[in-house]
Amino acid sequence: MENKKFEVIIIGGSYAGLSAAMALGRSLRKVLIIDSGSACNRQTPHSHNFITQDGVPPAKISEKAKNQVLQYKSVAFINDLAIKAEKTENGFNVDTQSGEKLVTSKIIFATGIKDLVPPVPGFKECWGISLIHCPYCHGFEFRTKKTGILANGERAFHLASLVSNLTNDLIILTTGKADFKPEQFAKLEAHRIPIIETEIAALEHQEGQVKNIVFTNGDREIFDALYAGFPFKQHSDIPLFLGCELTEQGYIRVNEFQQTTIDGVYACGDNTSRMRSVAAAVASGNLAGAMTNAALTKELF
Template structure:
């Protein structure tokens, strides 16, 4: 039960970045409220990788352990719910949840992440994060030497192919339309025996999210064991934009090297403000955001 509605800092988003920021602030005795609706973007992912001490644990295991540790700091509170609105008020911010609850704070950290806009193709949603994956660093090791597809085009497709080429020698890029590579990129892809198919994908056949084949619109069925996908995304919350945060060309919240946005007193961390989508990166940026907010509070009051 919340004892108050006035905090030093409200953190919107309670996954890895938000919890990391909360720990940093809790250790400085700041009154912190973390608001989270319990729907992380990686809840379908079987295991997390490339994070020291937590390799091969499930995302839920890491999240639950993190939350328990953060809440050991008595000045940190956790509120289960969805923040749908925030506005600037005198001396800070007001955050409103979908249930109409209102909480005030001097500073605010946005750690709401992003939402992948998965194509409405049969089998994609069910396989996303399991064998239809986004990151060679997070998942590539587990799919080494597998027959691998890449659903992407242009610079993004070329970049993924260059990384995956170190993990397997059997790669096919599906551009789902006319291939958009430079002449130099075409030459490098050909040199590395990376095939390109422009035909649209009709379905991803799978067993419990584990890919078996891709069915193309021309009826061809091609077997694969792993598929990388680079899809558009949107911000998980419209709160940053409503508060006046600038965005990058890619769609991330624009921040400086200290996780600060262009809005005074508002910081962002995690996937919503970085193309580096990993647990390790989220924890780091959250830790930094917490430290920087604490520094602002010190400067305001010392």
Template sequence: MTNTSYDVIIIGGSYAGLSTAMALGRSLRNVLIIDSGLPCNRQTPQSHNFITQDGQEPGVITQKAKAQVLAYNTVKFLHDLAISGRKIDNGFVITTQSNSSFQATKLVFASGMKDIMPDIKGFAACWGISVIHCPYCHGYEYRGQNTAMIANGDRAFHLASLVSNLTPQLTILTSGKADFKPEQMAKLKHHEIKVIDAKITEIEHQNGHLRQIIFEDGKKLAFDVAYGSVPFVQHSDIPASLGCELTEQGQIKVDGFQKTTLSGVFACGDSGYMMRTVASAVFSGNLAGVMVNNELATEQF
């Protein structure tokens, strides 16, 4: 790759980043996508709730999108990891793990979030397969089945309100002292949702498909699926190092046009949006691309 200067560098080449690149490529902007190949849904067998692609493998959607985006010859794709960035007078410089450096007038962060797995044996192996995070993305496929929810407090209560519409067999596993308000406990009891506070030590599974949940006291309970609520961090620390403000939840703070608090920098997809779905990533990426192009056009016209 001989060119080192671009109109736009997009860090992250999954749904949001590719959607951004398509909008920019169609406006003949010189774009470099830098992607390390580790999307957060890489273990998920099927993607749902995305019209025209319902039930498709996530990787197949990405491959098709990448082929369509790279048909625009002003868009380039680099398989590498962006590790640092710095502001310069006329834009930004991004350095990668392979010690390559690239310059751009604008930056777009579509690098996503990294989920932090709990210290429960088998949890990570099941993540995205039978330990799931979103009833909209995966709940329908497990409707009516024996369902655990590994969560506590307000988060567990909110999830229970959504999942109870999908199955009558729901048990909340707090893996420690339950933290519910009296009115929340009353409502859970009303809906016959059990709460178990024994500490979880292992998820017994077969190739990522949950079989039993094992507790510290040796008790085992069989489930078909579990919802897991896990903390997450930005997949890339470059936005914070450049000075982009983060929200209390850890997303990059953006306005209604995907602009961050740092001039010339935009963010889309999971990086800057709480709805972690393919559809929302595509939408926010498209909007980011349009707004980056608009900003370039205004500055250059």
């Protein structure tokens, strides 16, 4: 790369990163997007609950967004992996896997999170297709279908309340002793939502579409969809190395302007919020771009 100095480097070039880049490009800021091409929803067949893009494959949304963003000539994009960043007196140095050494005034992390999917046969293949995380993103497509909720306690109860509006054929799978308050047990019973405590041995599926759940006791049960919330970690360790604080849940801590706890560093998208959708990522990216531009303006004007 010829010119290695930028006003903003955006690490992560999916929906949030591209949205931030558009806001900055429209303000003529010199921006570089670094993206390794490993979007967390790359296995998901269709994106939903995003007006104008409902039902469109996620890759098509990001491809169209990238083409539009790169019409702004002050914005550049490289397929690479950021591996290091360090704070300097005037900004930051950023190193990439390919050996690029870059300089920037501000950084925006749009790096997403990495789901720690358990090594149960079928889980990885079904994740994002019929093993799903969000009723708003996927629930309508599985309405009236036989649905399982792979969770326990408060999370299972919360999901059951939401999903019960979409289907009457609902079972909670706690993979161990059910952990509900007496009033929650009573409410689940009143809504005729049974609980299975047996652990899951495998998901039988066809190209990611769940067909059967196989339990460790040898039983099988037909299902069409399964909700789950798995642990996660930050997709990039760089924010931590820079000193960015995380919340108790493991998200990058940001204020109402998407600014992290490190001056000059912003973050947006799934790495900052439980609201995990394309629409939410685009919104937070737009705000991060605008606020980064505002910070640059304040310094330069």
